[in-house]
Amino acid sequence: MRRRASLVLLSFAVLFAALAPVLRWYAFPRLAKIPPSQYQEMVLEARPATLLQYDTMQAKRVEKVTIVQTLKGNVEESERIERHAGRDVVVWDSLSYVQGPDGKTVSQIPERYIFDAHTQAPVHATGESVDGDPVRREGIEFKWPFLTEKRDYAYFDAQTRTSAPIHYKGTRTFRGLEVYYFEQTVPWTKVPYPKKMPMPGIDATTLEKQTGTTRWYTTKRMFWVEPVTGAPVNGEEIHTEELRGGSLLGGRDKVTAFSGHVKMREDYVDHTVALVSSHRTLVLLLVSRLPWTFLTLGAGLLALSLLLEARSRRPGGDAAAERAPEPAGV
Numbered sequence: 001m002r003r004r005a006s007l008v009l010l011s012f013a014v015l016f017a018a019l020a021p022v023l024r025w026y027a028f029p030r031l032a033k034i035p036p037s038q039y040q041e042m043v044l045e046a047r048p049a050t051l052l053q054y055d056t057m058q059a060k061r062v063e064k065v066t067i068v069q070t071l072k073g074n075v076e077e078s079e080r081i082e083r084h085a086g087r088d089v090v091v092w093d094s095l096s097y098v099q100g101p102d103g104k105t106v107s108q109i110p111e112r113y114i115f116d117a118h119t120q121a122p123v124h125a126t127g128e129s130v131d132g133d134p135v136r137r138e139g140i141e142f143k144w145p146f147l148t149e150k151r152d153y154a155y156f157d158a159q160t161r162t163s164a165p166i167h168y169k170g171t172r173t174f175r176g177l178e179v180y181y182f183e184q185t186v187p188w189t190k191v192p193y194p195k196k197m198p199m200p201g202i203d204a205t206t207l208e209k210q211t212g213t214t215r216w217y218t219t220k221r222m223f224w225v226e227p228v229t230g231a232p233v234n235g236e237e238i239h240t241e242e243l244r245g246g247s248l249l250g251g252r253d254k255v256t257a258f259s260g261h262v263k264m265r266e267d268y269v270d271h272t273v274a275l276v277s278s279h280r281t282l283v284l285l286l287v288s289r290l291p292w293t294f295l296t297l298g299a300g301l302l303a304l305s306l307l308l309e310a311r312s313r314r315p316g317g318d319a320a321a322e323r324a325p326e327p328a329g330v
Helices: 002-031 075-085 204-211 266-312 318-323
Strands: 039-053 058-062 065-073 089-099 105-116 153-157 162-174 177-191 214-226 231-244 254-264
Touching (some): 002 266, 039 231, 039 266, 058 254, 065 254, 075 089, 075 105, 153 177, 162 214, 231 266
Antiparallel strands (some): 039 065, 039 254, 065 089, 089 105, 162 177, 214 231
8 A cells, every 4th residue: 555655646746847847848838928909098297397388499397297198009910920929919909198287188199019029029010110101119118027036128118119128127126016126227318209180280300301400309217126026116217308500499409308216106006006016926937936845845755765666665564565475274
């Protein structure tokens, strides 16, 4: 009986030991994915801020400027691209629009961001764009990969349409979560005008050619990223835009179009932290908790199996009892 029990325990030990790497290296890449239908909204505010009044072309100090960012998964486009890409793809149709203190839209920029559902690496396909202009992204945008590393990443900037390193600056604690802090500074760069602006009668696509007035931009971008999920739990930008030269400024060299320290609104920070914390638990189950539990269980079962096998081989044990001759009848 002990020998049979040891064989059963050995079988379970092998099973659990095999399940551990299967979960980590096979199941994790196939189960930890961004859903193609995901929708999320984020509200950021700059309090106070400097904002250009386009009717007077004068910069004015205002109480706040609000930036609303939405990300909407496009399932139909995801399925179309997957047929050619041969992997799970997510298509996000995003919209970032800026509202003045009166609630009126100052500008808005749509994007189509196409990326691998597990690695978050960009997938190049027809439709990849910023403000209607085709782009070819390199690096990440919006989200870091699962199991984010302590290193620099290439990060795509929608204003400049280029990618540059975003630097890992250390590990911190944010709202009870261990996070990696990343920082990127985009130097002054000439950028195109948003195609939708509060300038009646003026075509933003030809504004620079018509007036000679150029638009410039710089920002210091900061993210606090939960490394297991790769999700930012907080984001800030110290953001400045200027219009320079040309006839639009009436002889002035430059004027501030927008300037402010943009931060996530507190209620959205709280919601994001709670959401990421729950997703973190699920990812940890796949990458560490279940694999280590199965390895520990497999090792325990193996030890118990060997112990029973050793006992069965001792003199007087089950094996000895089976080999002992029957006593002769009288």
